[in-house]
Amino acid sequence: MSLAFTPSPNIALLRESVTIAVSQRAKALKAEGKTIIDLGAGEPDFDTPAFICEAAKAAIDSGQTRYTPTEGILPLRAAIADRAREGGGCAVDLVAQEVVVSNGSKQSLFNACFCLFGPGDEVLIPTPAWTSYYEMVQLARAVPVVVMGDPDHDLKVTAEMLAAAATPRTRGLMLNSPCNPTGAVYSADELREILLLAQSRGWWVISDEIYRRISYEEPAPSALHVASARDNLVVVDGVAKAYAMTGWRVGWTIAPRALSQAMTAFQSHATFHTASMAQHGALAAVTRAAESDAAIAAMVAQYRTRRDAGLAVFAGTPDLPLVHASGAFYFYFDVSAAFPGHAEPGSAFASRLLEEQGVAVVPGAAFKTPNWVRISYAAPERDVVAGVQHAIALWSDLKR
Ligand SMILES: Cc1ncc(COP(=O)(O)O)c(C=O)c1O
Incomplete structure (x- = not known):
């Protein structure tokens, strides 16, 4: 039949x-x-730096080809936490248990949306935004709420614009700076105001910082270093764009421990861990900072x-x-x-x-x-x- x-x-x-x-x-x-x-x-048109490729090859040659923990190998998660702590702010006490490594930052974003939002929830999306945000929120059966950016202000939103779009059902907010598609960067002050509003309203903030290292004027601030607290914050990052490693599929979340545990449990049933050799390449990328x-x-x-x-x-x-x-x-x-x-x-x-x-x-x-x-x-x-x-x-x- x-x-x-x-x-x-x-x-x-x-x-x-x-x-x-x-x-x-x-x-x-x-x-x-x-x-x-x-x-x-x-997608960057550059090749992945050679020392990263060598580290992945060495991992294969030394037999690092088996299952790893769902949330990623501990040295990689520890290195990600170390580098985030260097920026100070509310990241100072960050530990490896608050890092979950996934199959690219796309999966990290999906994990966060799926574990945080559900039917009836509204999620504010400063628009224009990367096309997958709207889909991910909908896949979680929540409602993406378009908050149109100001064309006179590089299509960015302000805390007031977000507050005006909020309802009692608002549960979260997707941020992306530097922004795909606009290339706009939020200043530390602009970010701080938005994070303060989210904190005061009890909204989750998912801050997608995959382009943070690619900034031409001021260094782009991370929400982790600007927020006064991180109990409602998920920072998403990865190696794809800055390190020219799109095909490696390594991204991560930095999030409070209970949420990290939930995302790990979810990921354990959905995709398990990202490829072991790719994690070793990412480990070289994150730890060999000078190179x-x-x-x-x-x-x-x-x-x-x-x-x-x-x-x-x-x-x-x-x-x-x-x-x-x-x-x-x-x-x-x-x-x-x-x-x-x-x-x-x-x-x-x-x-x-x-x-x-x-x-x-x-x-x-x-x-x-x-x-x-x-x-x-x-x-x-x-x-x-x-x-x-x-x-x-x-x-x-x-x-x-
Ligand atoms: C804003 C934004 N976030 C996340 C991603 C996904 O990156 P990754 O390759 O780490 O999954 C992209 C890729 O285009 C992007 O533009």
């Missing part, structure tokens, strides 16, 4: 990631022989050069609204003036840019801001410059 697939209520609201759909279309065009400048991917800091500084210097080169092109169109790109590796700009009255100007723009100019970018609809477009500059400088030039030429042409 053949059985037709009917989705369970668990995934009733699930949508395919728009970012993946764009990269698939770009791949299909490439397969047809077209030259594509890919500025869609949110990894130098490698990160070299990559950030290159992102900065590309950013500056792209910004020099944007400078020719001061009337194109562009978020100040101070962290991560994204430009975010508003193309609505090119498509007056269109429901999704960013999607129309991205589609024309790809089909006509061969430049892949991500429409802002992926981040619940359909007027906007994201360009990733985690790509060679010549591609970044050419891609931004094509984007600006198209925008200027359409706006005429």
Whole structure:
């Protein structure tokens, strides 16, 4: 008997990631022989530093190929706690038992949402935000509440804006600084005000700091070093972006002990631990600080050069609204003036840019801001410059 697939209520609201759909279309065009400048991917184009690869190879050669504890090997968790403690603030008494290592920070975020939120809960999401936040909150059967950022303030939200969106059912808040897709960075004062509000209202804060090391002006502050207490705080981080280790799948949460235990129990049934050799690579990344800091500084210097080169092109169109790109590796700009009255100007723009100019970018609809477009500059400088030039030429042409 053949059985037709009917989705369970668990995934009733699930949508395919728009970012993946764009990269698939770009791949299909490439397969047809077209030259594509890919500025869609949110992935470092650098190789993982060699000393990290060597550490993982050595782990395999020395037989570190068996199951590890669900929450990750103790030396890695201890090293993560040590480095977080260095920043002071409410991290000073952090211990390894408050760290859970997962299959990338994506799983860490999912674990936190799933273990903290449930039916009837509302979770505030400063928007635009990474597409998976909305889905993760919904998979926990909670309600994602869009809190639109202020376009005059780099699309960031303030404590007042969050307070205005809250209801008695508000249970948590997702923060992301530096932000994907905007590249905006919250200052310590901005972060402090939001954390104080969350503390006073009894909301959980999930602070996704995966881009924290990629910041071009001030160092991006961590919620751990700014918050007055961390009993309502989950900090999510990992090795993917700063260390160019996307394929290794190592991320982690830093959270109060009871929540860490619950997330460990959940993960033990869902995925168990992340790969043992990947954990040993991450251990080298986190403990060999001088080498990894130098490698990160070299990559950030290159992102900065590309950013500056792209910004020099944007400078020719001061009337194109562009978020100040101070962290991560994204430009975010508003193309609505090119498509007056269109429901999704960013999607129309991205589609024309790809089909006509061969430049892949991500429409802002992926981040619940359909007027906007994201360009990733985690790509060679010549591609970044050419891609931004094509984007600006198209925008200027359409706006005429
Ligand atoms: C804001 C944000 N958080 C988390 C992730 C997931 O990173 P990881 O590779 O550690 O799962 C991404 C990846 O694009 C991201 O942009």
